[in-house]
Amino acid sequence: MGEPDGPEGRLRRFATIWSRAVFPVTSTSLTRVEFEAQLLPLARRLSEALRARNHTADEARAVGAALVAAHCTDPEALTRTLDCIDAYLVLYCGGDGPQEDLRARSSRLQHAMAAGYAQALRERTLAEQESIAQAALAAQGVVAQALHASEARFRAVFEGAAIGISIADLEGNILQVNGALSRMFGGAEQNLRSRNVTEWTHPEDAPQVWRLYEELVRGEREHYHVEKAFYRPDGTVLWTNLTVSLLRDADGNPQYQLALMEDTTERRLLNLRLRYEATHDALTGLPNRTLFFERLEKALNGAEGQRFGLCYLDLDGFKTINDSLGHAAGDRLLVEVADRLQACATAPGEMVARLGGDEFVALTTGPDTEREVDELAARIMNALLAPVRIDGRELTVRGSIGVVEGPAGERGPAEVLRSADITMYRAKSAGGNRFELADEEADARAITRHGLTTALPTALERGEFFIEYQPLVHLGDGSVRGAEALVRWLHPQHGVLGPDRFIPLAEHTGLIVPLGRWVLEESVRQARVWRERHSDTGPMRINVNLSPCQLSHPGLVQDTVEILERTGVRPDALCLEVTESALIGADDDLLKPLRRLAEMGVDIALDDFGTGYSNLANLRRLPVSVLKLDRSFTQSMQQFPADPVDLKIVEGIVTLAHSLDLTVTVEGVETGAQAEQLRILGCDTAQGWYYARPGPPDRLHELALVDATA
């Protein structure tokens, strides 16, 4: 450090002034003091150049450039520097040289310094511009590479995707499609690229398809998903699951539409086929039960004023054809019938279905089915008239039809079909080859019968059956000789039901065997009670009915023997009643059990004699000891005077019976006159309301007592 007023001190003062002037316009991160330290060597070079003889301009240029290197890049820094040099350089650094000469030299230094500064700033600016441009390029390269990689990956996805992808502009012009999409449309990508999305209409387009499209291209919707059909160039139909998304640019403006489509044509066909198979009969191609129920349900759910008509057809004697000609012939017959039925129901709202086997249905719907269903049934009957030719045979086809017609909204499909089924059976039991109209009462009866049939087994378990007894009276002395056991069913809902209501059902289901055994046991036990109480009134006999089914049951003899032994009742106290019709044409096998019972002493009565084909000659070989004349004979004697021919017939039968050693019982005696008449004709025993209606066992006791005291 020199003296403050020495040359070094003056140089430093110059540097301080200079740094103070320039510092505010620099961008340096140095403090002013540090900055001043940077300027000091520059000030020294200027000071020396001011006093030197040669190369002064070069030095000044170098100082100007150094100023740029010290980040004095604002031209204001140069202005302030020059001002500072102009004012202070000669003053602080000129020493005692000639002032005018020094000022001229200072001027030249300033010119050179300005030139050096400008040159350096220009170079620095260019270098920095170059470097930032290079950096931008490099960065672009990096990004472009990343984009390229990403694009390549995208392209691989685009091309390799199994789903069809296409990109279109907002006017619908297709810009790009991938291979999968081209293949869906049958090949040629070029054909697709020149197309417009809006040309791709199809008659099966759902109404919202094009509304959604418009919303999307207007930018009101980001995406939509629809099932859509397209025509391929060859005219075939392509079905797709289509998802369309809106692509926006960086500012969020709609730019493109991206469509992703999945080919569902085959899946759809498969679904249609599966649906068809699930709803159609494989043999005839007619709609099956499933589809029919759907349609029927729809018809029954129809609006007010809508009606339905249903024809339920069952072929008569189809089983015979199947059994005799084989299933193949039977199937061909069904196919032919199906074709003919199909031709009968061609109007809108009409359909024919096969429910299974030889059962078909025809349905008609609309407001006017009351008339139409009759015509439909008539058409079906007509269609069956012409014989069907199979394997060179002419087969006559007949059918029975149950017709149900009614308003929609009242009954369910199951109920309607049941009614049709019942009615069809009514047509069948009326001889077939006809159609019958459903009738609520007939339905109700059938329905009750069905209900009773299913309730029978539990009724026996629950003890809902009971027995009433109708006295058998000796016509000679009017004494009670026994009683016929008549089974009753105390039904929880229907009350007391007579045997005519349920015995045929029990016969049909086989329940008659346990039920018959129960009746037999119960009656025989009752017979023993009577015997114990009324030993004085002579042997009381119990008559029990045997159904044809029981008759052929192998356990009949054994059951009967066991019951008699268990109760200790003598066989001759029991009379089994068998209907004449059950024994018509009976062979020895069937008669054997009856013979054995008869041999044991059990009486066998031939019930309802005279109603069937009364084979008098046959009577001899039957193990029968009693004839029960049918009530039709006694009915004719209710008139007065009785028809003499009827009287003769009865007299003849009685004579014949007696000659065969058979006793004769008459049923349905309602008046004293009848009773007297029958006594005169030689009948032995009688039963009927004239004596007593069937009643509880105690009533019989009373009758017997009355009789005994009479």
Add this chain to the structure above:
Amino acid sequence: MERPAWAPRSIDISVPSVSRIYDFYLGGSHNFEVDREAARKVMEFLPGLPKTMQANRAFMRRAVRYAAAEGITQFLDIGSGIPTFGNVHEVAQSASPGARVVYVDHDPVAVAHSEAVLGGNSDAAVVAADLRKPEEILASPQVLDLIDLNRPVALLLVAILHFVEDADDPYRAVAELREALAPGSMLILTHASYEGLPLPSERAGGAVDVYQDIRNPLIMRSRDEIARFFEGYDMVEPGLVPMPLWRPESSPEDEDPYAFSGFAGVGRTA
């Protein structure tokens, strides 16, 4: 494929960049006309802004020297921008030869430029990453290569947090970085604020609008909000202060009034 956070859709030099604008404020020519145009617009509202930037650079220089003096040899500068002069690696490596510096920026041009500048400096590197995804920064090969996370690091968040909106949760990012760094690490931070500006905030708001327009929102935060970034750090004296007042090496009277806008501070974890 998800686009990395840093990778722009494309390099568009017709869009102003905050790092090139910053360079312009500092008298550099690493910028394009769009950048200068935006910078001039800002300066219509804040004419002394370059002085704020200069003070920012001066603070960073003092803080780096302080950290080096405190024995820190690893520096992580996130939001480094375009290194015009007096960069962290220059300051740090002159104060502590062999110091390791990793720069991070999400501007690909700034990254490319830094790569060019750092070519041949084996102790410094640049990572293209975003402050909003600290895990990507910490897992980058450059950080793994140069920084030993078991030793203290000086984390520089200089003039960057005011470009991260609250929606991107800058506090979470700062906390994640703090947790990843070894005890004894430092946070060197500056942040723009309406507080300390030598003009009404309504007028300064015009500058904020310009940044909004170039889709680089400038978030002015209060001193309290800025102090919250130091959660988990012990403040180094004199705490969170205007930049010229942080450990000044020359008389603050020399400073331009604009240098006093915003706040600077250094914190250290125990």
